[in-house]
Amino acid sequence: MGYAVAPHHSGVYPVHVQLYEAWKKVWDIKITSTEEYPHLKPARHRRGFIHKNIMVLPRQTCGLFTHTIFYKEYPGGPKELDKSIQGGELFFTVVLNPISIFMTHLSNYGNDRLGLYTFVNLANFVQTWTNLRLQTLPPVQLAHKYFELFPDQKDPLWQNPCDDKRHRDIWSKEKTCDRLPKFLVIGPQKTGTTALYLFLLMHPSILSNSPSPKTFEEVQFFNRNNYHRGIDWYMDFFPVPSNVTTDFLFEKSANYFHSEEAPRRAASLIPKAKIITILIDPSDRAYSWYQHQRSHEDPAALKFSFYEVISAGPRAPWELRTLQKRCLVPGWYAIHIERWLVYFPPFQLLIIDGQQLRTDPATVMDEVQKFLGVSPHFNYSEALTFDSHKGFWCQLLEEGKTKCLGKNKGRKYPPMDTDSRAFLSSYYRDHNIELSKLLHRLGQPLPSWLRQELQKVR
Numbered sequence: 320m321g322y323a324v325a326p327h328h329s330g331v332y333p334v335h336v337q338l339y340e341a342w343k344k345v346w347d348i349k350i351t352s353t354e355e356y357p358h359l360k361p362a363r364h365r366r367g368f369i370h371k372n373i374m375v376l377p378r379q380t381c382g383l384f385t386h387t388i389f390y391k392e393y394p395g396g397p398k399e400l401d402k403s404i405q406g407g408e409l410f411f412t413v414v415l416n417p418i419s420i421f422m423t424h425l426s427n428y429g430n431d432r433l434g435l436y437t438f439v440n441l442a443n444f445v446q447t448w449t450n451l452r453l454q455t456l457p458p459v460q461l462a463h464k465y466f467e468l469f470p471d472q473k474d475p476l477w478q479n480p481c482d483d484k485r486h487r488d489i490w491s492k493e494k495t496c497d498r499l500p501k502f503l504v505i506g507p508q509k510t511g512t513t514a515l516y517l518f519l520l521m522h523p524s525i526l527s528n529s530p531s532p533k534t535f536e537e538v539q540f541f542n543r544n545n546y547h548r549g550i551d552w553y554m555d556f557f558p559v560p561s562n563v564t565t566d567f568l569f570e571k572s573a574n575y576f577h578s579e580e581a582p583r584r585a586a587s588l589i590p591k592a593k594i595i596t597i598l599i600d601p602s603d604r605a606y607s608w609y610q611h612q613r614s615h616e617d618p619a620a621l622k623f624s625f626y627e628v629i630s631a632g633p634r635a636p637w638e639l640r641t642l643q644k645r646c647l648v649p650g651w652y653a654i655h656i657e658r659w660l661v662y663f664p665p666f667q668l669l670i671i672d673g674q675q676l677r678t679d680p681a682t683v684m685d686e687v688q689k690f691l692g693v694s695p696h697f698n699y700s701e702a703l704t705f706d707s708h709k710g711f712w713c714q715l716l717e718e719g720k721t722k723c724l725g726k727n728k729g730r731k732y733p734p735m736d737t738d739s740r741a742f743l744s745s746y747y748r749d750h751n752i753e754l755s756k757l758l759h760r761l762g763q764p765l766p767s768w769l770r771q772e773l774q775k776v777r
């Protein structure tokens with residue numbers, strides 16, 4: 320049949336990957352069900368999802384449990400069961416859900432056979448009093464039908480298992496929710512996120528994930544397909560904090576900033592997390608990103624000049640258009656920040672001026688510490704020093720040595736040509752105006768590059 324259930328839902332949701340893997344391997348299970356996702360909601364608000372190619376259908380409750388086996392002893396009296404069938408809870412569950420899935424127990428089919436009694440009467444009642452045509456399908460077809468009807472439910476939305484007692488109770492004893500970040504550095508790329516990452520790690524109470532070998536050290540969980548590996552996979556990147564209250568775990572993935580999915584997914588798993596973004600002039604960001612692609616030998620970036628990339632028209636070759644989009648879209652700052660603000664309140668968001676991070680990191684780091692509420696206060700003025708050889712601020716080590724970022728951060732390349740500068744100023748004009756309105760609304764000062772850009776508009 321391809322269908323399996325787990326006692327007490329355990330392992331189905333919150334997802335225990337080993338169960339899914341064993342189901343697939345041993346029985347080639349294709350479908351299961353749960354009433355516990357995303358949370359025990361009223362029957363018609365429950366959702367399904369697909370994990371590891373196993374379709375998880377939302378299940379409704381019918382009021383029959385292992386111990387409800389005698390008609391006369393039905394909780395509250397037999398009338399309660401009849402009421403539920405004849406126009407009550409159970410009737411409405413079937414009427415309001417295009418697909419209803421129930422699970423009963425063997426004991427409901429012995430004894431007073433309440434299983435048969437309930438569903439035969441329910442079907443009769445629905446057929447007598449409504450125009451609905453009832454239909455039943457075997458599990459595999461049913462699951463396909465379900466996700467045809469609700470395609471937007473295919474992607475799961477993970478939540479913190481410890482937020483819900485019922486989830487916590489059926490979760491493995493070995494697992495903990497302490498290995499989740501308290502804040503995220505979301506990017507965008509090329510704004511100084513690695514410098515901020517290095518500086519944050521200097522703080523005695525701030526810890527980050529272990530590097531991911533596959534994604535250039537960043538975990539990149541919320542934005543892309545890694546999300547489908549599940550939260551155990553994500554948590555495994557983080558250490559178990561020695562003090563949950565004072566230790567701050569964090570993760571920086573610079574692609575979260577412009578991701579369509581990341582804000583919603585992050586808000587679902589870590590709704591209280593603080594979010595840090597860094598902004599520099601989007602034109603400089605685009606140029607730095609282009610240089611980054613060239614040094615990673617991206618064929619399109621090597622083939623086309625910066626001006627060709629940013630100014631490519633709709634008929635330009637596909638590779639050029641793709642590169643252009645990746646180069647320019649993260650610079651639509653207001654649009655992306657607004658998306659984060661749909662899911663996170665403004666007081667959980669810190670916008671750092673990347674120019675200031677570059678020239679006066681100690682002041683920025685004081686602001687960051689205050690925003691996070693982390694202690695003890697760490698004195699960055701003493702811990703950072705300007706390295707004239709590197710041309711950037713670096714960590715001061717013993718005996719006056721410095722630890723700077725590698726040669727791929729703070730690269731040497733020629734300044735942007737004037738045509739590209741003018742093109743980008745105009746390209747980003749409306750986005751920058753929107754950003755200034757947004758910062759004004761949030762009561763935040765405008766960074767100097769933004770003030771300069773706005774002056775060009777007048």
Ligand SMILES: Nc1ncnc2c1ncn2[C@@H]1O[C@H](COP(=O)(O)OS(=O)(=O)O)[C@@H](OP(=O)(O)O)[C@H]1O
Nearest residue numbers: 508509510511512513514607677711712728729730
């Ligand atoms: N202290 C310090 N050291 C080195 N680099 C610094 C520093 N502060 C800011 N920057 C600027 O950071 C730019 C790289 O940004 P990111 O780290 O966000 O890049 S990445 O997205 O992670 O690839 C990098 O961009 P490029 O100059 O284009 O290399 C730097 O200008």
